[in-house]
Every structure is written in C-alpha cells, then in structure tokens.
Amino acid sequence: MFQDSKMPSKEKSAECPFCENILNTKYSKCYNIYCKGKEFNKDNFVLYRLNYDLGVGKIKSEVNIPASKTLDDEDSFYIKKYKVEFPNKIIKIIHPIDLIHYTFEVNEEVLTNEGKGVINSPRLMIQDGVISYEVILPNGKKTQIFESEIIKSYSSPIDEIIHVEEFSSPKAFHLKYLANLYYSYYTSHQIKCITNSRLSLMPHQINVAYRLSQKLYPRMLLADEVGLGKTIEAGIYIKEMIARNLADRILIIVPATLVGQWKFEMENKFNIEFTIYDGKKVKKLNKKGHYAHSEALKNPFYYDNLIICSLQFARNPKYINLISQISWDVVVFDEAHHLRRYLLNKSTGNYRETLNYVLGQNLSRSTESLLLLTATPLQLHSFELYSLIELIHPELFDNFSDFEHFRKNMPFMNLLISNLNNIEKLNTFELKSTIKLLKDLNYVDDFENEKVSLMLKNYQKREDIISKIENDHTLSQILIRNRKKNIFSEDFLNERVVKTIVVKPKKDEMEIYNQIRLYLAKIYNNSLDSKNSNIGLGFVITTLQKLLTSSKYAFLKSLERRLTQIERLKNPLLDLKHFEDEEPEFFESELEEQNIDSDLNGKHRNGQKVNLDIANQEKILHNFYHQLKSIPYDSKSEKLLELVHKIYQNNPKEKIIIFTQFVDTLLFLKRTLIKQNENYHIEKFYGGMNKYKKAEAVEKFRSSNRFSILLSTDIGGEGRNFQFCRVMINYDLPWNPMKLEQRIGRLDRIGQKSKEIYIYNFFMEGTIETDIILALNKRIDLFTQSIGNLEPIIGKIERDFKSLIFIDDKEKQKRLREFNQNVESEIKKAKEMEMQLDDMLIDKKSFQVKNILVPNSCRDVKLGHNELFDFISDFFSLQNPSYGNLKTQKKLKDDSKNEDSEIVEIELNKVYLNNRNISLAKKYIGTFDLELARKREDIDFFALGHPL
Missing domain, CATH: 3.40.50.10810 (Tandem AAA-ATPase domain)
Structure with a gap:
C-alpha cells in the first residue's frame, strides 16, 4: 500500500493532528484520553505501533473477541479489535490501543475514486471516527474526500522503480525470494524452537x-x-x-x-x-x-x-x-x-x-x-x-462445592478407565463393582447387570464410554502435569553423592561464636516483646547471625562498617539502607522472600530505622571485633583449602563451584585460594556483576583446561546451568531448604554430563545451625533427593529455623524435639495433598509420545544453519554499507563435531540505526551453529527469531 520510505524515523517532537497534544514524534501514540484520534473505523489508514515495519495498513472490519476465553461458546463480554490489512496481504487482528492513525501531509499525492489528487490543507476533519481531507483534483477542483475514498498513495514501490528505470539484480531478487521463504517457515504451524532456539x-x-x-x-x-x-x-x-x-x-x-x-x-x-x-x-x-x-x-x-x-x-x-x-x-x-x-x-x-x-x-x-x-x-x-x-x-465449576464433588469423583473415573481397559482380567466381584460405578456416574443406563456386562465386551462400546469419561474430566483439559517417574527411567536420573565436611572449631573460635550468638539472641528476643518492633530489626539480627556462620571475615567486615557508622553519624539508629548497600543481592532476596505472600510491598522498608541502641553497645561490638581479629587462624577456610587440594590431586582438570550467601565471603575465599595455589583458575560470579562480566566468567570457567573454581552467590547462579561441572561445595548453608535445592539444581539437571554429582556441605560442629540442618536432613533428605514437592511447608520450616537459632541453651533440646515433630507432621500433610493430584488421565494427556513423533519434527522445513549464514552473508555483501557488515571474528575448535565453527561479528550502520524506529544494538557477536551456541552462552545465537 505504501512504501517503506513512509515509515517513521527518529524525528523531532510533533503535534497530534487530532488534539494538538505534544508528541515525541509524529508517529508516537497520543495518550490524551479526550483525543478523537482514539476512535477508529473501517477504511482508516493506520500504523501498527508495535511493528512499524509492516507499513501502512487499512482497517477492513471490526472484530469482537470473547474476553473470558471460556471452554463454552457463551462469554460474558467481548474485546473490540480491528482486522487490518498491510502491504503484501498481511492480515493482523489488533487492539485499538496499539493502532495509530496514518495522516496524509500537505502536497502528498493520493489516488482516490475520482482520480489522482493532492492534499491541500494540514487540517483534517473527524466525526464519529470518520476522517476527511481537503484535496485538489487534476481539474483544479477543491473537494472534501473521505478517507474511505482514498485508495492509496499515488506512488507505489514498483512505480518508483520503473520511473527511475531501476530493476533488482538477479542476486537481490533471489535474496528477496529467500527472505519471504524463510519468513513463511518461521510463521508456519510447525514448532520453531527445535531448531531456532x-x-x-x-x-x-x-x-x-x-x-x-x-x-x-x-x-x-x-x-x-x-x-x-x-x-x-x-x-x-x-x-x-x-x-x-x-x-x-x-x-x-x-x-x-x-x-x-x-x-x-x-x-x-x-x-x-x-x-x-x-x-x-x-x-x-x-x-x-x-x-x-x-x-x-x-x-x-x-x-x-x-x-x-x-x-x-x-x-x-x-x-x-x-x-x-x-x-x-x-x-x-x-x-x-x-x-x-x-x-x-x-x-x-x-x-x-x-x-x-x-x-x-x-x-x-x-x-x-x-x-x-x-x-x-x-x-x-x-x-x-x-x-x-x-x-x-x-x-x-459453579462453586467450590461443585469442584469438590468433581475432585472426589476423580479416583472413581480413573478406576473405571483402568477396569475398562482390562475388562477381561476382572473377577466377578470387580466386574459387578465396575458396573455399579458406571451406573452411579450415569455412564450406562440402569439395565440388568448381564446386559451391561455383554455390552462391555464390545470393544467399540468400551472405547465410547472411556472417551465420555475423558471428556468429563475437565481438569485434564486445563492442567498439564508431567512427573519424572513417567518421563525418565531410574538409569537416566543423576545420582547425588553427598559428603558431609565437619569443621571442628578451636576452643577460642567456639567461645566467641557463642558469645556473639547469645548477644544477638538477646536483642532479637527483646525485639519480639517490644511494642515498636518492626521487620527491619529481625532482618538485621538474622543477617548478622548468617554472616557469623558464613565466615569470620564477612562478619568482621560487617562489624567494621557498623562501628564506622556509629563513629561518623553518632546515631543510635541503624538505617536498613546501609545493609542494602553492603549486600544488595542478599538483602533483596531475603526481604522480598519474606514479603511474597503478604500484602506488604517490597519497597516499604526504605528509610526504616532500627533502634539497636548501638551507641550503648559500642564497647561490646569493639570487644567482639578485637577478639575475632586476634584469632590468627580460621578453621573453616583451612578445611576448605584441605578439601580443594585433595580434589585437585585426584583430578588436576576438575571444575568446582563454591556457593556462599555473601559477596564478602566470596572475595575472602578468592584471596585465600589464590594464596594456596596460583595455578588454580578462579572466577567469581555474583549479582552485582553486569551480564557481560557474568557471561565472560562462565565462559572462562567452562573453557579452561586447568583446575577451575567458580565462586558464586545464590543470586549470581540463578538462570545459569552448569551441566559441564559435577562438583559443588556449599561453604555456608541457607536457612531456606529451597535455596539449597536451587543451588544443587544448577548442576543436577537435564543434560548433566556426569552420572554422579558430588555435593560437599560444610558444617561447624557445636553450632545450633548444624544441629537444626542435620535434624531436618534426617526427615526430608535435604541433599540427596529433590524437595520441590515440599515447597508448601518450606516457609514454615524457615520461620521455625529462625526462632530456634535464637533460643536459650536450656530450651534447645526441647525445642528441637518439637521442631522435628512439627516437620514430620507437615511432611505428611504435604504428601497427602500431592497424592490428590495423582491422576491417570492428567498424566496421560500431559505426556503423549505420539504428539512428539509426528507433527513436531519439522522435517518439512529444510532450513539449516549453514543456509541461514549464507543468506545473511549475501545480504550484507549486497547491501554494504547501507545496513552494516558481517565478518568472521575468529574460529574455535568445536570438540563435539571435531570441526571449526565460526564466530561471526555483525556491525550495523549507524545511519541505518538512527533512521529506524527499532531497538537494536550496534554490534552483535555470535554463531549460526547450534551446537556451539549451546556451549557458548556468552555469545548470540543467530537463528530465525533473533532481533536482527
């Protein structure tokens, strides 16, 4: 309809043609709720603001789409959208909020029902969504032309080419053909992610x-x-x-x-x-x-x-x-x-x-x-x-009672299907029970049992009944639930080999630990009785306790900051913002986790002050600081060095991930490990790093041929998969068991190359944390089994954990027994609830092999990664330098295929970027090779669907 030259570029601000509101550009959406440009009608020329590259479209009709998307035909209300036709016969159904009127400018030539005309006035008229322009016709006559009477812009793409006597070269024509062909592949009914992700x-x-x-x-x-x-x-x-x-x-x-x-x-x-x-x-x-x-x-x-x-x-x-x-x-x-x-x-x-x-x-x-x-x-x-x-x-379902009635019938529906599929194997009593159940649930008429029995011997009639039962199982239509036991054999699953590393602290280390814990417990417990207690105080105290258990160095750094703060501010109030600045990822994770199921909003804590009466405690804090500083050894880090050295001796090319909750501990461990052996290749990985630094760290860790260690925090490891690594060390253990499961899940996942995953857990002997975690491990098998099914009770476990940490030693054994009993009771409840979702029909619909083998192989799409590379290379060589350039940056050895795989750099022309209303980077470094892309998460994968 209109050529690309009409498409929006990055212009200066403009006025809305309907209400004179100031816009960023002529093609920006006007959000003035009184603007008449919000109205649309059939035959309006429009732009689709989410994809300007489609060109100028024309509204063909109004479409009312059911809003509730129910399973039945009747719906409560409808959403109004518009069917729009764009150049190349592209049709889209679009919500009006994403449409912008395309308005013609003065002196613009248009083709109307009365012939060629020229727009004469910048002012347009609109009434009830119908737009009209003042147009001068070839005979000089001025007339008001409705938008519906305008056929198109006078100049079409083919006209422009003919007028300048310019035709596409055979190579350009071939590229256009391939572009349309690949686009049809990408928008086909086949599932693209098999080859394009x-x-x-x-x-x-x-x-x-x-x-x-x-x-x-x-x-x-x-x-x-x-x-x-x-x-x-x-x-x-x-x-x-x-x-x-x-x-x-x-x-x-x-x-x-x-x-x-x-x-x-x-x-x-x-x-x-x-x-x-x-x-x-x-x-x-x-x-x-x-x-x-x-x-x-x-x-x-x-x-x-x-x-x-x-x-x-x-x-x-x-x-x-x-x-x-x-x-x-x-x-x-x-x-x-x-x-x-x-x-x-x-x-x-x-x-x-x-x-x-x-x-x-x-x-x-x-x-x-x-x-x-x-x-x-x-x-x-x-x-x-x-x-x-x-x-x-x-x-x-009409109401909750209706749902409960259905849910309680689910086991009977499953029993019926099982019995009908094995009708020949049923004894007389089982057959009678099946017939009675079929009658009770109205799947057969109330005939004599002999007549029903005879009917059930007919294969087709049995299949009809089974089909009816499946159709009545409404939950299986909207719920997909795959289970590992239905998908993987035992041989396929990885084995978690768990090693407990017990650190025996020396006498003075244990004494200072107990002094600090009791000091923190006193403040914490007093805060629970205080009328002015708030979320901040509990958070500060638990954070200090976790720092104490994580590493002596991390706790010392925190004490230094506390004392510096008191000295500088002379203020007994502690601002939570200081803790957030020190360990931002830990702070955010812990506090947001506490608030997720409450009706509080995460940012409410900003500016909270916690009255710890620090000014009066300054001497105590100084005393703790000097006692810790005076201890010349660190039993925990020494035990880590001993373990790492042992792993190194067994395999000088092993890769290890060491997890900790705190960045201070991470930095301390890096210095300590480098001192032990300069040949260790050590990378750090935490939330404060930008995505490029993270990607670089992971790639260096993956590709290193030396003994490699990745030091990672919990947040730093999220989203990354380390199937190429089989050894992890938990230097400190989170109080929330799900966080521990998430750590292990970075290694224990689909695609792990090793049958065994080695998990080393550090415990400080004699500490309350160790007593609780070991007790918990006996009941829920924390380390060797996935505990995802116990997530409903994890929140309560963590709250109980916190209260146990700060109890008096006299109450310790009694409260631990109560904790163990409560955990056992909660586990029993959680497993009972999970069993209610055990359903043969849901399992059957969720995982069907026939759906995998037939329609999803994409065998009819012959586009390989080499073809796409050739297509893009030809495009840049033909258009260069209009759009940019492509060059091979370097070659890496792709071990899986034993051949060179190219890494490509694509740099876009600055002028082109400035003239397009799209968000693209100036430079991309990546590969067209799928296997290399799976290995190298730090580079782009160029395939259909990439932003380019």
Missing part, C-alpha cells in the same frame, strides 16, 4: 508445546514437577506465539528473586529481549513526554510490549490498575501458587483475597492467553487449586 529439548517439553499450540489463545495451568523445565516450556510457547504473529504484548510476572533468571533465559535460550519493570523504571518513564490535558492518561506500561516484573512490584495498589489497563496477548505467572485466596467458611464459601490474587484476577480479564506455572498447585487445601482454576476458566 539454544535448546536441547526433552520429549515432554515438545509435548507441552504441542498441547499449547493446539489452541489459539490457551489458558492453562502448567504444573510439571520441579526440575522438568517449566520456564523452557513457557519460553517455547511465547516464541511460537510471536513467530505466528499472534502475540505482541507479553507480560511475565515472577517472584522478585527470579526476575533476572527469566530475563536471562528468554534472551539466551530464545533470543527474546524482555524489559524489566520496577519502581525505578516507572519513575523514569513517567518523566517522558508531555501531556496537553491535566487528566490525560499516563500509563508507563504502554512503552514496552515485552515486560518482566516481580509479583511484589505488580501487586502494588499503585500499579495494579495501570498494568491491567493494557490489552495483553499473553500473561505468564511463575510460582503461581502465590496467587492465593483463603477459605474462611467452607459451608458458606466465604473467602479472603490477597493482593496477589486480585492482581491475577485483573490480568485474567485483560489477557487473551494466561499461563500459570507452579509445581505445587495444590498446597495445604484444595481451595487453592480451585482458586487457580477460577483465574483460568471461572465458568468451569
């Missing part, structure tokens, strides 16, 4: 992708067990929706500690760049633009269409309504069990909603597709699962 996909993940892709806009609950890759499954689905032009606006909401991991996975595995939204980002965006009307709509969530944010941020009352005003194509909630309601009265059905759940409800109404990810959808009560189902398909 940096993935080594497992069969169950392909199956999930197939299940999701069967529906236009699925609303599902993904409840795979921990370790089966729910993040990857969601990423496959997102990539498919983008590739098929079905999704432009996508929102991912996750716990705060997982935001960085999700962003990394989406970029690294799928070449999809999401923007992280938090308070700082919103504040920055609110400063952009100018608004002519004081009540003009200001919504920062309009600026980006691929957004990741934390649950703690999104549920903030300031943002819930704003984020829900957007018409999202896809919304994903990770750890969705935090979207919780509490049942107050079972008989009346009364419940209390949390802010998390209110957020889920609002977004459920404003999104087309909704994915809820959780390994534990049914935690401590079946009402929790019902609440999640209400978010996905509120019409599925």
